[in-house]
Amino acid sequence: MTDIQQTVYVVEDDEAVRDSLELLLKSDSKPVQTYENATAFLKDYSDKMAGCIVLDIRMPGMDGMELQKKLNEKHSILPIIFVTGHGDVPMAVDAMKEGAVDFIQKPYREEALLEKIEAALEQDREQRKSLGQKQEIIRRIKSLTPREHEIMDRMIAGQANKVIAIELEISQRTVEIHRSRVMHKMGTHSLAHLVRMVLSVKDLIDAR
């Protein structure tokens, strides 16, 4: 899970720019996958993809901005570096609002591009790592029985064992047993950690 293969996905309609970018990234030992248009990339896209997208804004057919919107609909977390031939402030603002990580103008210094790609890949790694951790937490939460889930919600809400026992009309001893199972299943010894874990995935659970 830690060392997933990251690829730089280049979506660029200009053959020479695409070819030169591919050579450049390969010479920098980056795995590269090129697409001559947005539609081709979208057809190939899966949530298993890791790495980043280098995306030309101005393309015939579907342009870069449209592709970004389509990927957002698919909950893609692949960072996007937009490349454009001419500085277009409103377009850049829109792209950043939609979650682009960066914006680079042609012709660019390759160091600048490589730096941005490096940063995007790092962000992707981080996102993927935290996503992995969150998915683990969700997996653990899902392993709880309904009763255990109920007890955990009250623990997080800060209720004492006694209060929980009275409200659920069970013995305090039973509460304690459930509580230790919750802590075990969630893989922690500290209530504070449990609270942090559950809150960190709250948005994901709510989304469901």
Added chain:
Amino acid sequence: MTEVVSENSEVTVLLVDDNPQNLKVLYETLKDKGYRLLIANEGEKALDLAHRHQPEVILLDIMMPDMDGYQVCERLKASPETADSAVVFLSALDDLQAKVKGFSLGGADYISKPFQSQEVIARVKTHARVIRLERELQARNRELQGDQTRILNSISEGIYGLDENGAIEFANPAAAMIMRCPVEEIVGRNFFEAHFATSIEGTGGLPVHGTCRQGVAENQRNIRMLRPDGSAFPAECRSTPKLDDDELHGAVVVFRDITAELESEAALEEARTLVQEQRDQLAHASRLTTMGEMAAGFAHEINQPLTAITNYARVSKRMMAKETPDLGLIGETLDKIEAQSHRASEIIRRIRRFMKKPATGKEIISLPSLLEDTRQFAEVDMRNNDGGIEVAVPEELPDVVADPIQVQQVALNLIRNALEATRSSGASTPVEVSASVAGPHCVRVQVRDHGIGLPEDAEEKLFLPFYTTKDEGMGIGLATCRSLIQAQGGDIGFERPEGGGACFFFTLPVAGAEGSPCRPEDPVSARED
């Protein structure tokens, strides 16, 4: 008989005889025939009456005292007023000698005495009629001559009649006016010597000479004619041979002073040049505007190869930094750099050509390559247009004569409009550019789109300056296009094709075609091909 009276009225007959008896008989013979009869009994009196009344017929006795009939006749014929009267001698002398003498003096007839009244009546009648007809003929001739003179006088062009040597036999008043010299001083002079500085080789090469000598009509414009006072003027001169049964008798020369005409022609030409210059400048300004609108597109278009070059260069450096550089691969990459720099310079070349100063002039151009070039140019603008541009031009299309930059400007303008119309209607059908032969001397280029179509009042307004349907348009695009195409001798217009959208077309004359074969009068170019 009334008929006789009316026929003979106005006819005056003078009877001359020294013998009263004879006069009386003559008078009695003719008195009821409707003639006005005058009587003289001696020569002097006869002459006096003849002068005053100009009788048609004079019956003249030969044998008279003082002045005989021959003398009277001689005097009558010598005077213009009476020369045409018919003199009929009356005499008993009936010998050949007397008759011959009478005829030689201008006598018209001879009646022997004693005369038969019937004979007198018949002869007088015949002569009266002949004289009257002659006089009518003369009057008619005078009238015609008067008309001719009036015509010649009223013609503002100078007219000369020349003999075969070039001597001026006739000159009209206009000729005298132009030459600033009275007609009398012109007539008799030699045309060539009077009006041209005769060179050493003689008159051979001078205007009109060929007409005088070889009988060929000539027509010259802007030749220099000299006046008798030494001044000169530019003239237009036409000469036609005077032929009489294939025999050459010189020439008729019609000429006029074209000083004012040349001046107004020069002024017109100057104005035309000015209009041309202004149109070219407007076209140039309009191209600059187009370039301004397309600048972002060009920046992008040039950035593409530059980006690729930068990337390839970096890759080459990395490859060279290796311990054992792959020279083959480096060479390939350098080739790619070269190709991309050509690509960039090609774009710049195209821009520079398009922005060239006005008036590059007409040349023979091949439309397929020009339209292909224009398509590539326009594609700079259409990177966000799904449909793109499709060019369909038959390879065998004849070449046209036009200013290539201005034709490209018009084509580009129409294509960009079509792209914009397509884009704003949200369609993705390509813009179709095609060319075809329209009529024997005309090629038609059309740009068809599937956009929003044309407004209802397009016919009246579309080509007017400053009319626009665009938010940011200035409305000089199509107006300029029209003036440019018309300057090439072509026509521009539009149609509403079936299935929506718009179709703009322009025509251009085929190389080698005469005149303006593509103007709207030509029904072929105005309609669908």
